[in-house]
Amino acid sequence: MTTLPASTDKKLGLVIDLDTCVGCHACVISCKEWNTGSYGAPLSDQDPYGAEPSGTFLNRVHTYEVSPPSGPAQVVHFPKSCLHCEDAPCVTVCPTGASYKRVEDGIVLVNESDCIGCGLCAWACPYGAREMDQAEGVMKKCTLCVDRIYNENIPEEDQIPSCVRTCPAGARHFGDLADPESGVFKLVEMRGGMDLMPEQGTKPVNKYLPPRPRDNPPEIDVLGPLLAQSTDEATGFFGWLDRTLEKL
Amino acid sequence: MHPAPSIILFTALSGLGFGLMVWLGLTPGDKSAWVMGTFCALALALSSAGLVSSTFHLGHPERALKALTQWRSSWLSREGIVAILTLGCFTLYAGFWVLLDQRIPVLGWLSAALALLTVYCTAMIYTQMKSVPRWNMGLTPVLFLGYALTGGAWLAGEVTWALWLTAALGLLQVAVWAIGDGRFADTGSSTGTATGLSPMGDVRLLEAPHSGPNYLLREMVHVIGRKHSQKLRVIGMICLALLPLALGLVFEVKHMLAGVIVLMHLAGLLVTRWLFFAEAEHVVGLYYGKR
Numbered sequence: 001m002t003t004l005p006a007s008t009d010k011k012l013g014l015v016i017d018l019d020t021c022v023g024c025h026a027c028v029i030s031c032k033e034w035n036t037g038s039y040g041a042p043l044s045d046q047d048p049y050g051a052e053p054s055g056t057f058l059n060r061v062h063t064y065e066v067s068p069p070s071g072p073a074q075v076v077h078f079p080k081s082c083l084h085c086e087d088a089p090c091v092t093v094c095p096t097g098a099s100y101k102r103v104e105d106g107i108v109l110v111n112e113s114d115c116i117g118c119g120l121c122a123w124a125c126p127y128g129a130r131e132m133d134q135a136e137g138v139m140k141k142c143t144l145c146v147d148r149i150y151n152e153n154i155p156e157e158d159q160i161p162s163c164v165r166t167c168p169a170g171a172r173h174f175g176d177l178a179d180p181e182s183g184v185f186k187l188v189e190m191r192g193g194m195d196l197m198p199e200q201g202t203k204p205v206n207k208y209l210p211p212r213p214r215d216n217p218p219e220i221d222v223l224g225p226l227l228a229q230s231t232d233e234a235t236g237f238f239g240w241l242d243r244t245l246e247k248l
Numbered sequence: 249m250h251p252a253p254s255i256i257l258f259t260a261l262s263g264l265g266f267g268l269m270v271w272l273g274l275t276p277g278d279k280s281a282w283v284m285g286t287f288c289a290l291a292l293a294l295s296s297a298g299l300v301s302s303t304f305h306l307g308h309p310e311r312a313l314k315a316l317t318q319w320r321s322s323w324l325s326r327e328g329i330v331a332i333l334t335l336g337c338f339t340l341y342a343g344f345w346v347l348l349d350q351r352i353p354v355l356g357w358l359s360a361a362l363a364l365l366t367v368y369c370t371a372m373i374y375t376q377m378k379s380v381p382r383w384n385m386g387l388t389p390v391l392f393l394g395y396a397l398t399g400g401a402w403l404a405g406e407v408t409w410a411l412w413l414t415a416a417l418g419l420l421q422v423a424v425w426a427i428g429d430g431r432f433a434d435t436g437s438s439t440g441t442a443t444g445l446s447p448m449g450d451v452r453l454l455e456a457p458h459s460g461p462n463y464l465l466r467e468m469v470h471v472i473g474r475k476h477s478q479k480l481r482v483i484g485m486i487c488l489a490l491l492p493l494a495l496g497l498v499f500e501v502k503h504m505l506a507g508v509i510v511l512m513h514l515a516g517l518l519v520t521r522w523l524f525f526a527e528a529e530h531v532v533g534l535y536y537g538k539r
Contacts, residue, residue, distance in 0.1 A: 003321045018445075028457070052460050060457035062535055064439070068449035075454060078443055080535065089378065095315035095325035114314055117307015119467065120324055123249070126379040127442075128464045128532035137307025194444040197531065199436055200378055208444050 004091055008106035011178040012144055013084050013205035014164065015187050019212045020171035023063055023077030027163035027172060031059040031081070031142075034162035039147045040112045044135035056133045058082070058142045059163055066211075076211055079172070081163070082129035082142035083196065083204035084108050090121035090130060090141075098139075106178075106205055107146055112138045126200045149174075177205055249380065250470045251525035254304040259370060260521050262298025262331070263392065264514070265291050266363040267400025269338050273360030275406065281346045288342035290403065292335065299331060323376055327369035334362035367396045374524075381431040382528045387424050394420050395517060402492070402510050407501045411493065414513075418489030421520060425481060432529050432539070442534040453537035469533040473526025480523055488516025 035058055036043040045055035059081040067073040084101075088108050091099045098114035099121050101107070110121075117137040122130040130141045145161035148154065158165060164172040175184035184207075187193065193207030234242050268291040276284065303309040316332075318325040341355035371392035374383040394417045401410035439453065440446025492509045499505055529539045 025457075054458075054460050054462055056463070057458075062443075062453065062457050063455035064443055064445065064451050065454040066445050066448045066451050074448070076443070076445060080457075092321040093324065093373075093376065095318050095322045095328065096311065097314070097318050114311065115308065116311045116315055118305070118315070118324065119307075120373070122463070122467065123377055123530070124379060126437075126531045128468070128535060131463045132307065132467075134463070196444055197437055197442050199441060200531070210444065211448070 004086075004088060004101055005103045008086075008101070008103055008178070010105040010176045011084075011086070011205045012105045012107055012149070012175070013177050013184070013207070014081070014144075014161065015173040015175070015177075015184045015193060015207050015209060016079055017171040017173070017187075017191075017209040018076050018078060019191075019209060020169050021061075021077040021079060022169045022171070023061055023075075024168065025061050026166050026168060027079055028057060028059050028061055030162045030166035032057055034145060034148070035140075035143070039143055040110075041133055041136035041138055041140070043140060044133055046134050054134075056131050056140050058129075058131070058140060071216065072214075074211065074214060079163075080127065080129070080196075081206075082108060082144075083127060083202070083206040084142075084144065086203035086205060087201060089124040089126075089200075089202060093120045093124045095120070105176075107144045108141070109143055109146065110139050110141055112136075115139050126197050126202065127204075144174075177207070249525045249528045249530060250467050251473050251522050252305050254301050256518065256521045256525065258298045258302035259392075260298070260514070260517050261301070262295045262370070263367055263396040264399040264403060264517075265293070265295030265298060266334065266367050267396030267398070268294065268403045269334065269363040269400070270360040270397060271400050271404035271406055271409075273338070273341065273356035273358075273363070275404075276345075276351075276356060281349055284342065285346040287404065288338070288346065292339065292342070295331070296335065323369055323372040327366060327373060330362060330366045330369050334359060334366050337362055364393065364396070367392050379531050380528045381435045381437075381531070382428040383524075385427065385431060387420075387427065391420060391424050399510075399513055399517060402506065402513050405506060407496065407506075411496050414489050414492050414496070418485060418493075421485070421488070428527070432531075435531070437531050437534060439534045439537060442531065453535075456536060464532055465536065465538075468530035469536060469538045470526060471538065473522070477523055477527050480519055484516050484519035484523065486516070487512050488520060 032043055043056040047053050059079060062078045062080060064076045064078055065073050066076055084106055088101055091101050091108060096114045096116055098111045100109060102109065115138040117132060119132055121139055122132060130139050133140050148161060149159055151159060160174045164174045173184050173187060175182040177184055179185055188207045191209040193209050195204050196208065272287055272291060303312050306312060315325055316328050319329055337355060338359040341352060341359050344350040344352050368389050371389035375388040378384050398410065398413040398417045401413050439451045443451055445451045491512050495505060495509055533539050
């Protein structure tokens with residue numbers, strides 16, 4: 001049923017630290033690698049080695065420049081995937097019941113054998129989290145690696161989403177955002193985790209941690225070191241040599 | 249939004265067909281079986297051709313019947329169900345009239361009500377999209393119903409009604425454009441709110457996540473379609489309202505002229521329906537620094 005559950009037992013989701021992300025795109029690649037070979041249809045590419053390559057990705061990293069009213073601009077790398085919204089507009093528009101939000105953990109999934117590829121859910125998502133696979137004609141989206149997190153056949157440290165497992169900077173965190181004792185909950189409390197486009201009323205589960213304010217760098221005189229080529233303060237052997245040669 | 253020809257044709261043709269059903273159901277007059285049969289065949293052909301063309305943009309049309317299951321939450325599902333009910337009810341009404349020469353007004357009224365409900369459901373598919381602010385307003389269903397009733401009136405030969413409705417539709421369309429132009433700004437959404445970075449300063453895209461186009465950009469950030477929107481608005485308004493009104497008021501509308509006016513109305517409808525999609529800006533464009 002594409003009606004949304006009134007509440008979910010858990011709210012599994014990601015917390016993404018915009019202060020730490022270095023924009024390496026490793027999460028993009030590991031997501032594609034894991035999800036093209038597991039749950040559902042592969043994530044196809046079109047014209048991958050040609051002039052206009054294009055393909056299905058469940059996670060993408062944008063890079064923004066933020067210019068404060070005063071002081072230097074700052075670069076912020078911004079990974080974006082499904083936010084597993086509590087009030088997910090993509091689920092209710094689905095005419096076939098292929099899209100659903102799980103009552104047990106809040107993950108938003110697509111049952112691909114029911115998907116007719118109408119694309120309405122992708123229209124309804126304000127975040128661009130859903131992409132229609134051009135080869136398969138079904139909607140693809142982040143599954144929160146549902147086939148890893150409950151998979152007891154893989155080592156325990158791998159039982160987290162692929163993007164979280166791979167992030168070399170530790171900018172991605174996974175956990176239950178409904179549990180006040182969880183690490184992700186505390187992280188959101190401590191760092192002022194925020195929602196994306198709250199005005200859309202989607203109540204995203206995933207949170208973003210804002211970049212910490214940068215230190216004010218000291219005034220740097222770019223030409224200073226080049227202009228101040230003085231030997232006055234030289235001491236020791238070189239000082240003696242300098243003074244002696246100066247007298248000649 | 250990408251103005252897919254299949255969706256433009258679907259909404260335009262099915263709107264005309266259901267609009268014609270409304271008039272045939274409410275004011276059928278005293279048509280002979282042959283005349284009524286021709287009108288009903290036209291209404292059924294237009295509405296079902298629209299429904300068939302809407303399946304062309306599906307990734308898996310063979311599963312289309314599954315789309316009838318989620319009427320509790322999905323306007324698309326509701327539209328499918330109500331459309332089928334309308335076609336069934338109207339076919340029954342037309343069948344009794346044409347084949348058995350029996351007129352059952354109740355079936356006609358029911359067909360008219362169901363036809364209006366179908367058009368309303370179609371409109372709500374777009375109206376419900378908070379992610380597309382231009383569509384997300386109460387005037388959108390009014391506009392769709394206005395198009396269906398006006399086009400239907402021209403097709404049904406209800407000239408007096410058609411003239412009044414054409415004038416009203418022209419004004420309504422201009423109002424929808426004027427209000428729609430400000431809808432995106434009204435939401436307050438910006439790249440700053442989309443990224444949550446607005447408290448830090450002005451946010452602009454420095455590097456896109458991919459060098460080429462992708463599904464999101466092709467489907468939802470369609471810039472080319474709205475490049476000539478002002479010119480298209482003028483062309484659409486001339487075809488849709490100004491010429492039909494001028495011709496209809498100056499000359500007596502008989503079969504030939506009615507045919508010309510219907511074709512002009514259709515041309516105007518296709519232009520304005522193109523703009524309905526092409527001008528609609530999806531908020532996901534904010535992540536790409538585009539609208």
